[in-house]
Amino acid sequence: MSALIAYLFAAIARSTPLLMGTTGEIMTEKGGSLNLGVEGMMAVGAITGYLAAVTFDNLLLGIVASFIGAALCGLLYAFLTVTLQSNQNVTGIALSTFGVALYKFIGNRMTQWDGGFPVASKFPHLTGVLRIQGIPVLRDIPYVGPLLFSHNLLVYFAVCVSVLCWLYIFKTKNGLKLRAVGENPSAADAAGVNVGRYRYIHDIIGGGICGIGGLYLGLVTNGSWNESWINGTGWIAVALVIFANWNPLIAIFGSFFFGMLQELTVRKGNLVEEFPGLSFLNDIPDDFYNLLPFAFTALVLILAGVLKRKNAEPSGLGLNYFREER
């Protein structure tokens, strides 16, 4: 049982950055902006958040800084697509390249400074907070405790953000207006919703949330400098949005599923030891496991294309709104 719990536990931890990226992108896409730059926004959020967290030795300031850094990328995207009416796909891809390059630029410059790139584990308060494992009484419950209630604080933070986003999008008046903007901007405009402002605000907030996912990768998964903190997480998040049917609650389970796929390579040996019936897992080459998340991403995209779930995808997604063209 312990290997299974350890596996699921690791999968939850692994899914946290994916969840943040997915939730942020859902916020953005619900307003009709197809921002493909998640990878870049996560990278920028990661580096700004990481540097703030170690500079002030404070996790909260790190979260704020990663939000701001990535939100600025969202602002840039909104400016380009809403104000300047540039093509959303192209802008998103450009943003992704730009963000990753900026992250590498800052990181690589830092390594040449005195003392090199700061290592997160050297900051006592920051690591102290990150090491808090879960919720005191609940984590002692057998099975459930070690699985659900002994994670680091960022994991719970991510789940809370997702639930809040779901409440906002589906249960509030502003969320209704946001969905209207995404579905049919002309109608929303006619009903008195400021389409441009809604897109601006949600591009910025969505970008910021993605950035926190980047911070998780930088601070928890890596903890010191290398050029591959994000390593494709942003692109999987874009696909997960479709997988999750543009719903942050489903995104929690979707990203958990992808976390399970990613952890399977690492943990299969331990699982087989505990459940000998799974021994076929060991016969499959490692490379197959490594391609699973990407194979599922492709499968999801195909399914989404075939099924065409009309109610979920915002009809105005990817289209710029220009009032004079109505």
Place this chain on the structure above:
Amino acid sequence: MKKLLSLLLVICLVASMTMLVSCGDKDNDNGKDNTGDGDNNKGKNNEKDDEKPTSFPAISKENLKIGVIHIGDPADGSGYSYTHDLGIQGMQRNLGLSDNQIVRKLNVDDGDTTAIRTAIEECITDGCNLIFGTSYGYMQPMNDLAKQFPEVLFSHGTGYMSNDYNFNNYFGRIYQARYLAGIAAGLKATQGGKVGYVSAYGTELAETCSGINAFALGVQSVNPTAVVYVKSLSSWYDPGMETACANSLIDMGCEVIAQHCDTANPQIAAQTSGVFGCGYNSNMTPQAPNAHLTAPIWNWDVYYTTAAQAAIDGKFSEMGNYYGGLKEGFVDVSPLSDNCVEGTQDKIDAVKALIITGEWDVFSGVKLSFDENGALVKTDADLKDNQGKVIVATGGASVADSVLQGSMNYFVAGVDLK
């Protein structure tokens, strides 16, 4: 009429096809002839040299220009490319070369033949006459280019191809240093005797598999019942997976996490979970001060200096392939951190002395252990793989050559791939 026309057309088609095919053949033949000529020419050159010895002529120090092909960016501050570049800088200092005598090509993907060739050809255009390729995947392109540019020296690290004129291979006996690191790890894993090892690959590559084996034997010299659990990444560089593998080993109860991968992530994971670790490539104590014990390291400057000096002296062809070890100072372990058990240094020094004098080497039928006073004891014993098969019979000589030839493909007893 139509029939006639179509017949004509078919005839034309067939004729043109045969012509095309024959042209193609001719081209091929020409191609072969050309390469043949090239070889002949080279042969002639060599013949001329044969009258003197077949040896690459000396390059004066002022004319020496060195190209370095890196797989990553040395600016990372630790890891593979960083340590190679420290070696290049050390060589530059040792020989007193100026900055413009060294050309660096960074982030050259080692699976992309075009990128590799472009990078090397750019170096040659820049006037480089000695090219170091630091990554395994550069081997085949360098082998081809060495034929194409007989006036340039090529030196490739971690592979097995070479010619006896202008292309050699360099690598080291890092397994010796791994054995020493294993001693430090074995002394630390006293609770349950479980040691974890995050490796890029498993038995597929002699480089990784020999490292794991040597480390495990080192662990067993001080902790005979210890088991080394291995997780394989199937990749040389995947920081997220490196962390994940380390965490899964820690969950299994491993007390020390060793690694054969590029980033310090396994060490950081060990520190976060309050266990210990042995890094690789560079001293990783700064990245994980509370966890790191010691790391097997490369002193690449030893080889780079030797090779550049040989080029200056006109002895490059004579030097041939280079496999340095502890003896040459080419490999070593980084200074022990305060996390190590007391007495670790003495035990490591004792084994190191044996290896340096050539009295003993790792993969032999002689087992090392320590008595209660900490004195080194040699016992003859079979070296077995983890299936129970005898690799080296009691008292037999070391099979370390199988590491250099790349034929080692088993785990020794006490290694468990998960």
